[in-house]
Amino acid sequence: MHSQKNQGILHSIFVHGLLVVVGLTFFLPFFWLISTSLKNDTQLFHFPPIWIPWPLKWSNYPKALAYIPFFTYVKNTLVISFLNVLGTVISCSLVAYSFARIPWKGRNFFFIVLLSTMMIPYQVTLIPVLIIFKHLGWVGSIKPLVVPAFFGSAFFIFLLRQFFMSIPMELSDAARIDGCSEFGIYWRVMLPLSRPAMATVMLFTFIGAWNDFLGPLIYLSDESQYTLSLGLQQFLSQHGAEWSLLMAASTVMILPIIILFFFTQRTFIQGIALTGIKG
Amino acid sequence: MTSTDKRNLRNGLLFASPWLVGFCCFTIYPIIMSIYYSFCRFDAITKPHWAGMENYHNLLFNDPLFWKSLWTTFYMVIFGLPTALIFALFLAILLNQKVKGLALYRTIFYLPSITPVVASSILWMWLLNPQIGLINYVLRPILNGINTLTHLSLAVPGWLADPHWSKPALVLMGLWGVGNTVIIFLASLQEVPEELYEAALIDGAGATRKLWHITLPLISPVIFFNLIMGIIGYFQYFTQVWVMTRGGPEDSTAFYALYMFNNAFLFFKMGYASAMAWILFAITLVCTLIVFKTSSKWVYYSGETK
Numbered sequence: 105m106h107s108q109k110n111q112g113i114l115h116s117i118f119v120h121g122l123l124v125v126v127g128l129t130f131f132l133p134f135f136w137l138i139s140t141s142l143k144n145d146t147q148l149f150h151f152p153p154i155w156i157p158w159p160l161k162w163s164n165y166p167k168a169l170a171y172i173p174f175f176t177y178v179k180n181t182l183v184i185s186f187l188n189v190l191g192t193v194i195s196c197s198l199v200a201y202s203f204a205r206i207p208w209k210g211r212n213f214f215f216i217v218l219l220s221t222m223m224i225p226y227q228v229t230l231i232p233v234l235i236i237f238k239h240l241g242w243v244g245s246i247k248p249l250v251v252p253a254f255f256g257s258a259f260f261i262f263l264l265r266q267f268f269m270s271i272p273m274e275l276s277d278a279a280r281i282d283g284c285s286e287f288g289i290y291w292r293v294m295l296p297l298s299r300p301a302m303a304t305v306m307l308f309t310f311i312g313a314w315n316d317f318l319g320p321l322i323y324l325s326d327e328s329q330y331t332l333s334l335g336l337q338q339f340l341s342q343h344g345a346e347w348s349l350l351m352a353a354s355t356v357m358i359l360p361i362i363i364l365f366f367f368t369q370r371t372f373i374q375g376i377a378l379t380g381i382k383g
Numbered sequence: 384m385t386s387t388d389k390r391n392l393r394n395g396l397l398f399a400s401p402w403l404v405g406f407c408c409f410t411i412y413p414i415i416m417s418i419y420y421s422f423c424r425f426d427a428i429t430k431p432h433w434a435g436m437e438n439y440h441n442l443l444f445n446d447p448l449f450w451k452s453l454w455t456t457f458y459m460v461i462f463g464l465p466t467a468l469i470f471a472l473f474l475a476i477l478l479n480q481k482v483k484g485l486a487l488y489r490t491i492f493y494l495p496s497i498t499p500v501v502a503s504s505i506l507w508m509w510l511l512n513p514q515i516g517l518i519n520y521v522l523r524p525i526l527n528g529i530n531t532l533t534h535l536s537l538a539v540p541g542w543l544a545d546p547h548w549s550k551p552a553l554v555l556m557g558l559w560g561v562g563n564t565v566i567i568f569l570a571s572l573q574e575v576p577e578e579l580y581e582a583a584l585i586d587g588a589g590a591t592r593k594l595w596h597i598t599l600p601l602i603s604p605v606i607f608f609n610l611i612m613g614i615i616g617y618f619q620y621f622t623q624v625w626v627m628t629r630g631g632p633e634d635s636t637a638f639y640a641l642y643m644f645n646n647a648f649l650f651f652k653m654g655y656a657s658a659m660a661w662i663l664f665a666i667t668l669v670c671t672l673i674v675f676k677t678s679s680k681w682v683y684y685s686g687e688t689k
Binding site: 115116119120122123126127130131132133134136137140148149151152153194195198199201202203206207208209210211214217218221223224225226227228229230231232233234235236238252254255256258261286290311314315317318321322332333336337340347350351354357358361362365366369372373376377 | 388391392394395396397398399401402403404405406408409410412413414416417420427474477478480482483486487488489490491492493494495497498499500501502503505506507509510515517520559563566567569570615618619621622625626640643644647648653656657659660661663664667668671
């Protein structure tokens, strides 16, 4: 019995030791990012590398933000992300409600169609969709990056449908007997009960839009409309050797996402687990 | 059809209408047009010109870069994907040992996955810098040690600057981004019933046998899911290489999605790029079918459907 206990302690030390090493390794790039962003040129190319530069060169931040119209980029990215969240939440919840709670003829067929669209790589529709937007005169505006969100995304419809299915049907029936319309049931019964799932969809949509690169790269041409991703990439191609400034700009772009993550961890973790297991 | 049926049909279609409209405009119509474009010469400015099989013929028989981009993508599927999955599973198993500070570790492993790809790519260009990058700084003394012991002359890799090391560099960077997979694996590990391990312990099974005979079979559906998502993901691998290498050096990182983008938006060969998209679709379909067909041999679904 005694040796088994010792073995347990050894095992625990081994596991924790490994985790600390791997955890530090994972964190190291972030540390290096911030450390680099506060260095001057001598510290930057110093050998051996300087872990914590002294004095801290805070002026890299205002300098990096002055190189690019940073606050314009933040505003543009926020507008696009917000409209994407709005569109996705409205459209996906309505469609998911239809697939989960209304027994209409042809529902199963269309649900299979919906699932199979997830198998189509985005490259297949990329060019024709671009041509459509071109004919509409939307290329060079944020409309192509925003409008599609209002028509639903297969993945989030699927996710919300799974969640709606788990809510007891009796609640809908009771509301219906009380004279509630179908939209009333959706609005007053389903949505209030689905806050966790809706929060997951909102978070993932927001992060997806905030981090998106290909969409803005294809559709935006005027610098005043650039998003952060696009702006940062342009910064790289113009000032590729100024590593401290690049790291400062990157830090500023990553920071809001990290802060958002810390406040919404539970929703995040549950959301990913949900998508992975149900998928 | 009763009046309830009619009402349900009307309401159902009404609620589903955003997707139904979007499906017609952004999926069905584009698919039809994409098939058409793939048989055309089309520069997106003048009208498409019917060209028959020309695009497909040129891709398959006259375009070495097409084959190279295909190989580059498969390299990641064959080497990058299993490495990442095994590493993610390893981390998930570590986290599943009832460790203290689970939330902290989970956060640390997950943060790279939500870091904007443009930002993390720039960061990794700096880390992978052959002369002054952090990675080679750590590697250099290790290699020197090996060199003195074995009389070899190993040099630090040139990573993104060296066509032989550019793909391994991307595999390495991919390992940093496995957090998403770790969390999916961890959630599935937590669903494995404790009784099974207890029973195995009584039967005298060691750690390896428990892993092989209990853990892996029970989480195999999730491995399967991640495998398919991974294959699809590498065929859409774009932003990292666009930011870091633009496909170089010597086209060693010209991934399929990047080469297709270049054809469409740099050379304005929209028809050619559309043909590439359909070949890509066929390839992903075949890969997924292979994984599906073989899955009955290695994926174990516990009896929820029975």
